[in-house]
Amino acid sequence: MTGTALTKTPAAAPPARAPRFAAARRFARSRSALAGAAGLLLLVLLALLAPWVAPFDPNEQGADNLLGPSATHLLGTDELGRDIASRVLHGTRASLLVGFGAAALGALVGVPLGLVAGYVGRWADAVAMRLTDLLLAVPGILLALVIIAVLGPGRLNLILAIGVGAVPEFARLTRAATLTIRERDFVVASRGMGAPAADTMVRTVLPNVLGPILVQLVVTASLAVVVESGLSLLGLGTPPPAPSWGGMLQEARSYLHQSPWYGVFPGLCLAFTVFCLDRVGRGLQRAFGTAVTGGAREGTI
16 A cells, blocks of 8 residues: 555535526515416416316306306306306416417517527528518507408417517517627537537527516417407407307497496406416516516507
């Protein structure tokens, strides 16, 4: 045995926590954000379980029309004797599907467009931004009305109409976030090691700009739920007899004096959904340290 002193190898430093875990902890510390997330989860569960939770078929007509809340019909009946509670539950599915579907469509088109524009720059940036400027030149609600007028009412057409109007917001937001980090050391290192541009954008840049994208996704979903109800109120939403909150509000306008509760319950559900999405969006804003915006133009979604 030699007299050489044995040196103890120091333990490796624990890896730094990923920013997304820190953001999740900040989100979890917000009671209002957790309350909004719980309410949103409840709405999603009700939408999924509506066929089993609803006490009646939402389109089943009866002889007792415009009844007030009772033990048999918890929220009363409409002008055709249909159970309002059952129609409200099934309307949850329509509103959430259109809201999140439109937000997802806007993100699926706008995020890659903004990512390429911000990372590649030059001609790609010019072409992408001119396309978004073209969409921004038309108010979002007017664009949705034109698309619905051409394609006709329907749930899928609503998602397309509202989602197209959301593309510029996602594109411009992603481009701005990409521009702030494309010259950061870890992005330059990825390019220096010979990684393809597509690989760098997807695996290095995109994960670091997800924070503002998630916030915008929730904000867009909230606005899309309102726009869907507004279009349904105008008779351009989900075609009857399929239940939707906006359609129920449109039908209730003619019976405000006979049954004021008719329009109250779908209106409360709409307000509760927007409130929950707003709480979640503001919680994500604080967690990621990014701003919540409702759009860069009047009438946008």
